[in-house]
Amino acid sequence: MKATIPAAMITAPGSGQGKSMVTAALARLHRNAGRKVRVFKHGPDYLDPMVLEVASGQPVYQLHPWMTGEAECRWRLVEAAQDADLILVEGSMGLFDGDPSSADLARLMGIPALPVIDARGMAQTFGAVALGLASFHPEVPVRQVIANRIGSRRHGEMLRDSLPEGIELLGAIPRNDAMSIPDRHLGLIQAGELEDLDQRLDAAAEVLAEVGLDGLPLPVTMEAEKPAAPPALLNGVRIAIARDAAFSFIYRANLDLLQAMGAELSFFSPLTDRALPDADALWLPGGYPELHAAALAANQPVLGAVRNHYLAEKPMLAECGGLMACVEELMDHDGQVHKMLGLMPGRASMAGRLQALGLQSLNTDQGQLRGHTYHHSRLETGWQPLARTRKVAGTEAEPVYCRGGLVASYFHGYFPSAPELVAGIFRGQAFRPLTDKEPDHA
Template identity: 65%
Template sequence: MNTQTITGTTAAAMITAPGSGHGKSMVTAALARLHKNEGRNVRVFKHGPDYLDPMVLERASGNPVYQVHGWMTGMDEVRWRLAEAAQTADLILVEGSMGLFDGDPSTADMAVACGIPALPVIGANAMGQTFGAIALGLARYRDDLEVKEVIANRTGSGYHAHLCRESLPEDISLLGAIPRNEAFDIPDRHLGIVQADEITDLDEQLDAAAEVLKEAGLDQLPAQVTLEATTPEQPPRLLEGTTIAIAKDAAFAFIYRANTELLEAMGAPLKFFSPLTDKELPNADALWLPGGYPELHGQTIADNKEMKAAIQAHHQAGKPIYAECGGLMACTETMIDPEDGTEHSLYALMPGKVSMAPKLKALGIQSLNTDNGELRGHTFHHSELETEREPAMRTTKKNGSEGERVFKQGSLTASYFHGYFPTAPKLVAELFKGQEQ
């Protein structure tokens, strides 16, 4: 078994909000950078399925960022990751998802389960004393949730901050008021914020945002908490010697750090490559095309005929290919450019055409249920797939209804579904070895 109990005590806070759009992501990143600049070891986690925020949070903290979610990753893993971080961290920050009580399980559920106080970031723009009513509602909605401090974001003046502070009940204090500042403005697109590597001068922006927080008095550490967990068992080494080539560049970047670490723990050597710029695949037994933004790079993908030929040869040789969301899009025949309507020729591993939709087509946590385990994960896409190919199976939404299509075309497995690999190691081994384990 080789499991053990670990315990750690450190300062910790669950950064949350009444809903999306209150600025908690950049406040979390700025807090991480502020304390990092003060010489502290900061660990940050992201509640729920999200690829983009963790990219910025890693840059802000200088440490790896992992996703944590009571259902997708499981609470045992949540407790273990937090307790492990507490062994060395001076500060742990967990960025919540959506509003404090949104989702099942919610950010509040995790805060209660882990014993971490919730620290709401409330956008104070366009309100005055109502700030106190929102804080009061968040603090009183559940008896088992601890909310003792709040942050006012986007205040317009010292007097505005004073109104927010005076509106609070006696048992809730204002940790700080953050004035409106362009350092907290980060560009976004249809799937969320722009990828960290695409943001010019991101480090300078994070440093500037950290200084704003310091001037607002937000440089104090939150309360200490004690985190305890049992370490997980080591996964079986079912991928021993199976080399996996993983696409990673501006078009394919939606990769959970926990997924690659599981593949390595199962014995797989990993080789990263760029479908946009490389002309050949690494020498590998299997190929993973993760999600990302292929729709923004359709012409480049189409023009790289050498890479297209290499991926087609890999497929024709019967070597496994696993394609998620953006990876699925790239494996179809054509993609309609969202800018000018041009049809780009893609890898053509399966029949179909993809185009961007005017609104989000799917969002939510799902699972792929097989005899080799239940692979949990999520779906989140703005594109539509037209194909004559019938799905080999479907994922299941958490509420039990039918989810995303999963296609099989020779050695290719492709879906809009994003899997969290640690939930089903045997199934993951099957996907990359092409046979039952």
């Protein structure tokens, strides 16, 4: 399958340059102009896609040549291009940061990189930064840049004059409160918590329109093969999934895979619901249980239902925030201790700084589950892990605890990377971790 569509990779020299809000504002600008915009996010990220979905009005999927695989990157983009008018991909960190980097994805798909450069406190050096990005890799062309947070019209003119031949200033965005969005320790505030998000996005889109950023990027031709359907390994299996302000870190692709394998999905809120849906298996994904620990601890009916599910040795997956809810106690940022599910002995305690970050994999006899870790809490437990993830990049590997039907870890998995393993977890089937000397089953 082949498609040709205007597309751009919105990137930056590094984090904090404003690319997330620029991407969201561009999506809203073109959506308001009547175009169908599909947005994707490079790398493991839950929070930016929430905002990008509101901005575009369309589902947002992750693209990462290692985590999701190159073939899936190609297919997601080509599939989206069948009925979209524009594709935007938000990069992660700086253009060349990480392995694989945003630049690697741009090169794989032939999508031009469009850096957003924070120009505060910068004049002619702006041109040097743009030239460095443009000349760093011969297969990653940079022909246009966006200046962000400029101080005046004259400032924008100085930046334009600083650019070398062959690099155009596509637009210069002034400092404006509309171009910001609140954040917290794990990233942006969740989209569902911002009651005025639509108004913020419309205002940001107007800012971009005023500086001439309403044009379409050049068309890109892409080609991909449609993947084979996954095996129907979860036919008739009912999976209840926690989803609310405390448990919200869920990849769309994970839900798609479970349904494609035949699972029946239902959702519940551990914060407000009084009972679980009828289910054969349970999934507690990551999120912010530390911000809602008091409300979670007070909802004894649903906590009791989860305990009964565990005591019946039914399958249960707990990822990161879900793991934190499984222990006896959770200590929040203020030092307050809250009673949790008590399925595992020990305590999860919020720390003053990041405790783990990076790409990881869980290698087993049923497949290699790829994903990442990113958390600000520490776990103390007497349980010994059945397995440990393998560090691909970043901090140390994460323990994976298995007891009864429970599989719990700080590790976030990308389910399509290992369908057989994921189906086995939700069916309560044991897996065997591979040693470092054994070959991976990718």
